[in-house]
Amino acid sequence: MEKDIFSRLAPRWRTHIATVGMLARQGFTQEMQYPKGQPMAVRRDAFPPGGGMPGSDLDFMRAQHLDPNNVQFGVLIPLGAAQSLQNIDLSVALCTAINDWQVEEWTSREPRLRGSIVAAYQDPQAAVAEIHRLAGKRDFVQVSLLSRLPNPIGHRSFWPIYAAAAEVGLPIGVHAFGNGGWAITGGGWPSYYGEDMMSHAQTSQSALASLVLEGVFERFPTLRVALIEGGLGWLPSLRWRLDRIWERSRDELAHLPRPPSEYIRESVWLTSQPIEEPANRQHIAEVIDWIGWDRVLFASDYPHWDFDDPQRAMPLPLSRERRDRFFLKNALDLYGIPHG
Amino acid sequence: MNLQNLGAIDCDMHPVVPELKALVPHLPANWREAVESRGIPGFESNAYPQRAPITARPDWRDDAGAPPAGIDRYRKAVMDRWQLGHAIGNCIYGVHMVLSEDMAVALATAVNDWMAAEWLDADPRMRASIIVPWQNPERAADEIDRCAADRRFVQVLMPVMAEAPLGRRHYWPIYKAAERHGLPIGIHAGSAYRFPVTPVGWPSYYVEDYAAQSLGFQGQLGSLICEGVFSKFPNLKVVMIESGVSWFTPFLWRLTKFWRGTRSEVPWVDRPPLEIARDHIRLTAQPLDAPDDVETVGRIIDQFQSDEMLLFASDYPHWQFDNDEVVPAGLSAISIEKMAVQNPLATYPRLRETRL
Numbered sequence: 001m002e003k004d005i006f007s008r009l010a011p012r013w014r015t016h017i018a019t020v021g022m023l024a025r026q027g028f029t030q031e032m033q034y035p036k037g038q039p040m041a042v043r044r045d046a047f048p049p050g051g052g053m054p055g056s057d058l059d060f061m062r063a064q065h066l067d068p069n070n071v072q073f074g075v076l077i078p079l080g081a082a083q084s085l086q087n088i089d090l091s092v093a094l095c096t097a098i099n100d101w102q103v104e105e106w107t108s109r110e111p112r113l114r115g116s117i118v119a120a121y122q123d124p125q126a127a128v129a130e131i132h133r134l135a136g137k138r139d140f141v142q143v144s145l146l147s148r149l150p151n152p153i154g155h156r157s158f159w160p161i162y163a164a165a166a167e168v169g170l171p172i173g174v175h176a177f178g179n180g181g182w183a184i185t186g187g188g189w190p191s192y193y194g195e196d197m198m199s200h201a202q203t204s205q206s207a208l209a210s211l212v213l214e215g216v217f218e219r220f221p222t223l224r225v226a227l228i229e230g231g232l233g234w235l236p237s238l239r240w241r242l243d244r245i246w247e248r249s250r251d252e253l254a255h256l257p258r259p260p261s262e263y264i265r266e267s268v269w270l271t272s273q274p275i276e277e278p279a280n281r282q283h284i285a286e287v288i289d290w291i292g293w294d295r296v297l298f299a300s301d302y303p304h305w306d307f308d309d310p311q312r313a314m315p316l317p318l319s320r321e322r323r324d325r326f327f328l329k330n331a332l333d334l335y336g337i338p339h340g
Numbered sequence: 341m342n343l344q345n346l347g348a349i350d351c352d353m354h355p356v357v358p359e360l361k362a363l364v365p366h367l368p369a370n371w372r373e374a375v376e377s378r379g380i381p382g383f384e385s386n387a388y389p390q391r392a393p394i395t396a397r398p399d400w401r402d403d404a405g406a407p408p409a410g411i412d413r414y415r416k417a418v419m420d421r422w423q424l425g426h427a428i429g430n431c432i433y434g435v436h437m438v439l440s441e442d443m444a445v446a447l448a449t450a451v452n453d454w455m456a457a458e459w460l461d462a463d464p465r466m467r468a469s470i471i472v473p474w475q476n477p478e479r480a481a482d483e484i485d486r487c488a489a490d491r492r493f494v495q496v497l498m499p500v501m502a503e504a505p506l507g508r509r510h511y512w513p514i515y516k517a518a519e520r521h522g523l524p525i526g527i528h529a530g531s532a533y534r535f536p537v538t539p540v541g542w543p544s545y546y547v548e549d550y551a552a553q554s555l556g557f558q559g560q561l562g563s564l565i566c567e568g569v570f571s572k573f574p575n576l577k578v579v580m581i582e583s584g585v586s587w588f589t590p591f592l593w594r595l596t597k598f599w600r601g602t603r604s605e606v607p608w609v610d611r612p613p614l615e616i617a618r619d620h621i622r623l624t625a626q627p628l629d630a631p632d633d634v635e636t637v638g639r640i641i642d643q644f645q646s647d648e649m650l651l652f653a654s655d656y657p658h659w660q661f662d663n664d665e666v667v668p669a670g671l672s673a674i675s676i677e678k679m680a681v682q683n684p685l686a687t688y689p690r691l692r693e694t695r696l
Contacts, residue, residue, distance in 0.1 A: 037602050151541045152548075185559030186537045186552060187501035191508065194602035195562045198595055199539060202555040206538035209551050214544060233590025234558075241551055241584055241629040248393040248659060249547045276593035279614075283643050287590065290636075306601060 004056065004105065008097035013090055022090065024081040025150075025181035034193035038305040046303035054303035058110055065302045066112060069310050072328060073337060075141060076102055076115045077175055077228065083120060083146050084179040092120040095127075099134055107139035114335065116144035116173055121153075121161055128164040135168035141335035142171045142226065146178030147203040154207075154214030162220045171224040171269070171334055174207055176200035197306075204230030205238050208268065212242065215255045217263035224334060226269040229301060233276040236290035239264055265292060269334055271299035272326070273308040281316040297334065298327045343667070347425030348680035349691065350418065352528075352581045352624040352653035355459050355468075357433040357451065358409035362458075366450035371443070383434035383447065387530040387549065388658075394550055397659040408657050411462045418654050419465065422666065425681070426691060428494060429459050429468040430528055430581060436474065436499040437532050444473035445483070452487050460492045467691065469497035469526050477510060481517035488521040494690040495524050495579065500556040501531035507560070507567030515573050522689040524577040524622070527560060529553040554584035554629065558591050561617065565595065568608035570620045577687055579622045582655055584629040589643045592617055618646050622687050624653035625679060626660045628668045637670030651687060652680040 006014055026033055038044060046054035046064065055061065066074065078101075082094035095118045102115035117140050119127035127143075134140050143165045145153060153174065165172050177200065183189045184199040204227045217223060242260035246253055270291065278284055288296055298314075301307050314326060332339045357363060360382040364372055374380065388395040388407075396407040400417055408414070419427060431451050438444040448471045455468045470487040472480035487493045496518045504510060506527065518525050530553070536542040537552040557580050564570070564578060580588075595613045603609060609616070630637050644650075654666050667676055685692050 148540050152538060152543055153540070155544070180540055182539060182541055183535045184539045185501075185505060185563075186531055186535055186539065186556045187506065187559055187563075188504040188535060190505045190559065190563055190566070192566050192602070192605050194598050194605060195505070195559070195566050197598055197602065198562050199559055201591075201594060202558055203539045205555055206540045206543075206548075206552060209548055210538075210540065210543060213548050213551075231590075231594055233593055234587060237554070237584065237586035237590065237629050238551075240586060240631055241554060241627075243631075244627065244629065245394065245547050245550055251393075252545055252547055274594070274597060276590055277597045278589075278593045278643070280643075280645070283589075283593075286639055286643070 004101055005094065005097050008100060009093055013093050016087070016090060022081055023086040024084060024179040025086060026179060033189070034196045037193055041304050043303050043305050043307055058106060061302070062110070065300070069300070071112060073331060074113045075331070075335065076106055076113055077144055077173065078102065078116070078118055079175065079177060081179055083118060084122070084149055088120065088122045092123055092126045095120040096130060099130065103137070103139045114141040115139050116142045117170070118144050119161060121145050121158060122149065124158055124160045127161050131161070131164045131168060131170070135170060140170070141337070142173040144173045144175060147174055147176045147200070147207040147230070148178030148180035150180050150182070152206060152210035154210030154212070154216050156214070159216070159219070162216055162223050166220045166223045169336065171226055173226045173228050174204070175228040176204045176230040201230045201234055205234055208238065208264070209242060212260045212263050213253065213256070217267045218256060218258075224267055224269065226271060226297065226334065228271045228299065229273060230270070231274055231276055232270040232272060232291060232296060233284075233287050235264075235270060236287060269295050269297055269330070271297045272313055273299040273301045274306050275308055275313055277315065285316055293322050293325055294330055296326055297331045342673075343422045343676075343680060345423065346677060346680050348422060348652050349684035350424050350427040350654050350656070351579070351651040351684050352430055352626065353414060353418065353427050353656040354658065355411075355429040355431050355455060356407045356409045356657070357431065357454070363447070363450040363454055366453040367446055371446040383437065385432065385434040385437060385530060386533070387553075388432065389546060392546055394659055396657040397662070400657040411459055411466070414656060415463065418656050419463075422664070424465065425695065426465050426467055428688070429455060429466060430497055430526060431455060431469070431471060432528055432530055435471050436502065436530065438475070441473055441475040441479065444475045445479050448473045448483055452483070452493075456490060456492070460490070467492050467494045469493070469495040470523070471497055472514060474498055474502055474511065474514065477513040481513045484514070484517040484521065484523070488523065491690055491693060493523070494688045495526045497526045497528055499530045499532055500527050500553060500560055500583070501535065501537065503532060503534045505559060505563035507563030507565070507569050509567065512569070512572065515569060515576055519573045519576045524579050524687055526579045526581050527557070529556070529582040531556065553582070554587045557583040558587060561591065561621065562595055565609060565613045565616055566606050568606065570616050571608045571610070577620055577622060579624065579651065579687060581624045581653070582627070582658070583623055584627055585623050585625060585650070586629040586640050588623060618649065622649055622651050622683065624655070625650045625668060626653045626655040626666070630668065632669055634670040637668055641671065641675070647675055647678050648683055648686065650679045651684050
């Protein structure tokens with residue numbers, strides 16, 4: 001971060017970080033609320049032999065992940081608190097630095113990799129400007145948001161971002177994470193890291209409910225959204241629940257002429273990791289039957305410690321067509337990469 | 341669906357406090373005076389706005405369109421109509437939202453006494469949950485001890501979103517008292533509104549609030565298991581009431597996977613969360629959050645891999661179904677009987693005392 005990102009910032013922001021750090025609506029200076037399951041939540045074997053952080057060395061990533069797993073197309077999602085800092089100007093500056101770094105260090109050097117436009121979505125105007133600055137480049141295939149801010153992401157204040165994404169034809173990727181300042185459960189802060197990890201799926205569910213019920217897909221019918229790292233098993237239940245309540249609440253939802261499930265079926269994709277592992281593996285196939293086999297995208301989460309190995313991520317035999325879709329073609333279709 | 345002759349047990353129905361005035365005779369003198377002198381209007385919850393469609397089925401509302409109060413309406417619409425054997429009244433008046441523990445104690449006591457006088461005494465088939473001032477767990481345990489002497493109280497009721505996750509040790513005096521009296525803990529939809537109902541902030545629409553309730557249950561199931569509530573209280577059962585049901589199994593697949601990766605921080609969780617949940621958690625079956633088709637419902641039920649977890653419920657007067665469709669389509673006659681009779685009897689020991 002120091003070498004790769006901070007060095008790209010104006011002196012003002014380097015001084016800011018050196019003096020007060022990056023405040024992100026939580027109390028600890030060095031880490032998030034919960035100590036991770038592994039140091040920095042990364043695979044212990046993912047530290048590059050030449051030094052640096054996991055995921056910071058392209059050659060080592062090729063050798064450890066891209067080549068042995070035969071990755072033909074990989075989407076980079078730079079994470080961290082940059083997008084949801086308390087200081088919005090710092091957030092904007094960091095996002096720009098992260099986007100430039102993706103091009104210079106990754107996508108320009110490795111044709112299999114594409115980037116995500118990390119958007120400082122607390123300042124929608126700045127986020128829109130960044131989308132327009134970068135959308136024409138082949139380096140970027142989506143606009144990246146996080147699920148957690150002080151307000152749900154369906155709120156009107158974010159709509160200029162959705163308008164811009166729809167206009168340039170890029171999907172919005174909503175990664176489960178962020179610093180909204182609110183407890184990660186509606187009933188307060190849990191005690192354990194395991195609970196915090198679990199609850200990321202609830203932030204994805206809330207983000208999706210907000211997008212649908214606020215009418216984002218009604219207003220921007222060509223907008224496509226990928227929900228990332230929240231798992232997928234919860235989607236059918238949430239969809240059924242929203243449909244049932246919608247049926248009863250047409251007055252309050254007068255701006256939604258169609259049932260929530262239709263917007264979701266048309267406009268929403270899910271990444272697999274961390275994929276649920278029922279004892280009867282057939283049950284995961286039933287869940288994807290309900291979601292739609294054209295709407296699930298394989299994700300490894302490399303180099304994080306809860307990485308899903310592509311050899312094991314789909315623990316049941318699939319037809320050739322479903323296998324191709326799950327591991328490759330759905331992603332190529334969503335991200336607009338031509339294929340045969 | 342045929343419930344006739346089963347003596348089905350309605351594990352979730354809602355006695356409505358018609359207005360604060362109804363509780364006043366049951367309040368101690370200082371709070372009776374405060375209601376008057378401070379002009380306290382009442383404690384209805386925004387989790388169920390009176391006129392919101394979900395809050396009461398249209399044909400169950402009273403002539404003024406308000407949610408139906410009084411046992412007569414319930415007897416006619418549900419109890420006699422489906423020939424129920426028992427019903428468990430869960431009063432969700434906003435005692436759980438009150439910020440002062442003193443006021444919460446006074447109100448909880450008043451609601452419990454009102455429940456005994458207006459509902460339990462009115463029909464021998466009625467049973468009820470004990471409302472507790474969870475705001476102070478020691479005083480909540482006192483209220484459990486006080487009410488448990490009346491065997492018609494069969495459960496302790498908690499809101500799904502309170503001030504801290506429900507597994508926290510802070511709440512354990514409540515679970516200790518419940519286990520001692522053979523009372524399950526019922527967790528009902530509804531927030532104390534100490535936090536936004538979603539982890540991503542306050543939503544714009546009431547519908548989002550209702551939708552978020554099932555997410556609240558997900559967090560609480562994780563909390564109860566991770567904190568070790570069931571290791572400490574091996575005989576305790578928890579009933580998730582009006583939770584939505586279909587979220588349950590996929591959530592446990594996820595919890596069980598994560599437990600494998602993070603179990604070193606919760607060493608007292610000594611077997612897979614899915615197994616713990618099967619032994620200790622029950623769910624009321626309205627709403628089911630499933631489509632109407634028989635095949636899909638069948639698959640959801642099959643994914644439970646247990647026919648002992650669902651409890652029959654009408655959720656009266658909430659609007660979860662129309663006509664007589666109180667039992668979700670897709671259940672076999674055997675499953676219906678288990679859900680309507682055997683499972684409730686196994687969950688609520690006190691129901692077995694009056695039933696052959």
